Amino acid sequence: MIRISPLGGIAALAFVAQATIGQAWAAPQPLGLVMTIEPAPLHCERGKCVAVLASFCLQQSRLPPGPGDEYLLAPGTEVRLVVTRTDGSSVALDGAALLKFVSRIGFSTTSAEIDRDALVAAAGGEWQQAVVEVGERATLLPVAVAGDQKPLTGEEIALAQGPWRRQAEALFDKPNPRSDANRIIARAISVLPEDWKSDGVAAHDTAWGAALAAPGRGFTQDGVALGRRMFAACKNTVAQSLKWALRTCLERRLDEQQREINQEYWDQQSGV
Secondary structure, three states, X not given: OOOOOOOOHHHHHHHHHHHHOOOOOEOOOOEEEOOOOOOEEOEEEOOEEEEEEEEEEOOOOOOOOOXXXXXXXXXXXXXXXXXXXXXXXXXXXXXXXXXXXXXXXXXXXXXXXXXXXXXXXXXXXXXXXXXXXXXOOEEXXXXXXXXXXXXXXXXXXXXXXXXXXXXXXXXXXXXXXXXXXXXXXXXXXXXXXXXXXXXXXXXXXXXXXXXXOOOOOOOOHHHHHHHHHXXXXXXXXXXXXXOOOXXXXXXXXXXXXXXXXXXXXXXXXXXX
């Protein structure tokens, strides 16, 4: 049976503290992007369009990224930005060239971002829908920072793109209940407002429609059921709180479950 455990903020802080001791000024972990079964929608606020993607750590021995750390797609990684124009035509664009990838909560979620004006220009005009599609074995490498005393080595990069990433496929990419639920919840997060003041029934209904009203057939039934339970549990939490946005609750639950899967991956790798 799959269990939804309570939010673990203190445990998460302890995890980060333990991971970062003695590693200041070192490049953070390379990340894997979970392959999308259904595309992740882009949601635009204040001139910026963002899709939230489930991600995971490929190398436990390096510190986790902080909020806002930037990443680049590793060579060979395929991420597409598919835009439907207002006339109904569509175009597939190179995500590596157009999107910026930014860590959100540790290693568990990553934003794919683009300015709205840049998206209009790339699409050749106004658009009515845009989604992000993540291909197989997608890998993110941290952007090099001046003064980094411990950058990723060529060997680490080769391992992250190769055997480490292949090992992660069964747990994160292949259809399975926990990973499917996380993919679904990430889609819901993508269309929810950042500001809790804008949170409300209409926003919740939009998120439900984007992620859970008619999930794709590629998801497992247990994964869809778990995603529905996660969503319902957070709606109940928000209903009992004055300043707790649905987006925040869902992000924390996704983070908690993604860390659980990641621990299994590390155990398999004997602590990479």
